[in-house]
Amino acid sequence: MRLTLIIQSLNPGGAERVMATMANYWAPKGWEITFLTFDDGLNSPFFELDPKIKHYPLAIANDSGNLLEGLKHNIKRLWVLRKAVKKTKPDAVISFIDRTNVRTLASTLGLSFPIVVSERIDPSKNDIGRVWSLFRRLLYPFASRLVVQTSGALSFFSRSMQKKSRIIPNPVIVPPIAGERKLNRNAASSAPKTLIAMGRLTEQKGFDILLRAFARVSPRHPEWNLVIWGEGEQRSPLEKLKNDLGLQDKVALPGVTHSAYAEMVKADLFVLSSRFEGFPMVLVESMVCGLPVISFDCPSGPKDIIQNEVDGLLIPSENLEKLAEAMDKLMGDEVQREKFSQRAPEVKERFGLDKVMGMWESLLGEVTS
Secondary structure, eight states, rough: OEEEEEEEEOSHHHHHHHHHHHEEEEETOOOEEEEESSOOOSSSSSSOTTTTTTTOOOOOOOSSSSSSHHHHHHHHHHHHHHHHHHOOOOOOEESSSHHHHHHHHHHHTTTOOEEEEEEETTTTTTTOOOHHHHHHHHHHSSSSSSESSHHHTTTOOOOHHHHTEEEOOBBOOOOOOGGGOOOOTTTOOOEEEEEEEEEEEEEEGGGHHHHHHHHHHGGGGTTTEEEOOOSSHHHHHHHHHHTTTTTTTTEEEEESSSOOHHHHHHEEEEEESOOOOOHHHHHHHHHHHTOOOOEESSSHHHHOOOOTTTTTTOOOOOOHHHHHHHHHHHHHHHHHHHHHHGGGGGGHHHHBBBHHHHHHHHHHHHOOO
């Protein structure tokens, strides 16, 4: 099987991690895997790729200063992308993320190989703009299949698109380090404890809500610190909010980590505060590591992952009061944290790598038969 995978870049991110995982799964099986990305390749991929995988940065991600310049750049992008895709002679193409999907479909019109596009975030909450939305409606019908991660995301699309769509969750790899996490079983211990969160520092991830919730409960739990891993355009506002809330010594924003699992196994509690998601990999990964978790029941993904009150807590989306209450409850109850910790790794049975990749291979068999 010759597959061409198309994504904006291989920078840190959930969609990027999933596509790299898929490529690394197929390459050892003898599949010919090619990555096409829009960046200039000056930075190496954040995620390690199998040496047999080919990666071609196309250098077509430049910004446009005005409408005319934008039109010119997009025509060039489509021409460069079409030429690159044809050169790879794929049996099938997989594209990730809305705007990249639109460009992929536009650039491959009239070509004979199947195109599979995948939305990686809830489209009902992720406004890509009127023009891009129009092109999505016009071009998605040309895709051989549309892949979404939840039934909630699928409901956004028309009935005709739903008929050619598949729901495939994200796969999770269980690292050997996941078994290293040990809970401190002494409920009276005053040893320092860590509440952890991960994601791009954007409004979507709701870290502003998390900071405000932590400020409310922190005085009652002086042994707890909050660490938010990630980078993004909201760093300055979040740093200011942290200081305004008097959390200078209680909250750290250390940036991006290449060792997410290593940080998870050292933590005591994970919180997902996103306003919306697609299928949050970081939530699944933290549970695989045995972390007790709290998550907003945001659209979409968390309710498909967490069994409320069994392996974690689901709370109403964007509800600061309820988030603070849930954090207060688990930060002060090590017995309950351990109960959730024991059940959390069971998530791997639902989203294990072989199971999910089997779903992808079944889909590819459909479109290439």
